[in-house]
Amino acid sequence: MTDGPGAPTLAERIEQLFRTVRRPSGAPYSNEEVARSCREAAGERFSTTYMWQLRTGRRDNPTKRHLEALARFFQVPPAYFFDDEQSSRIAEELAVLEALRDTGVREVALRAVTLSPEGLGTISDMIEAIARREADARRGG
Incomplete structure (x- = not known):
């Protein structure tokens, strides 16, 4: 991660995805749903507790495969988690989506x-x- 001063933390970036990317019904995804999808995509352990830890900042060093699985689930490029510039641009787009609700x-x-x-x-x-x-x-x- 290349979080610069004032850049959102990994937990904040993940939380923004949970707030913004929703089911077609508008309901948010649960930690369990995301963890299950990531477990299947990454082919590695990815528990509901681990998802909660990433969201709350209690864990902040996931594997590349885990981040790729999260990116795939939320349909953002993996660079969202690594690149402050891309993350900022994507965050602006997500804010627009959130406002349009x-x-x-x-x-x-x-x-x-x-x-x-x-x-x-x-x-x-x-x-x-x-x-x-x-x-x-x-x-x-």
Whole structure:
């Protein structure tokens, strides 16, 4: 792992996958489901407890095969676990997927598809202005 200063830990990266990559029904995967799939893919031991330990940071040095099995299960490149730059890019894409689960966000995104570049710029400016106003209100200003 090449975690630089401020880079997410392996546990944080795995946890983000669990939060974001879901079943078609929207329900999260369990440690047991992921461990079973990884056990089958890696051809090695991969217990539910081991999955929990990786998610919580109690274990942080999995084998290459284990990380490849996790990557295959969550459909991300194995570099997600090794390369800070790729991990960051993939994390941004995962954040978009997570946001799109929110019905309101999804409705706005679907409506924005038909807008011109100028219209998108206007909407973006409005969202930024509202976000600043709400952040100021949360700070009590």
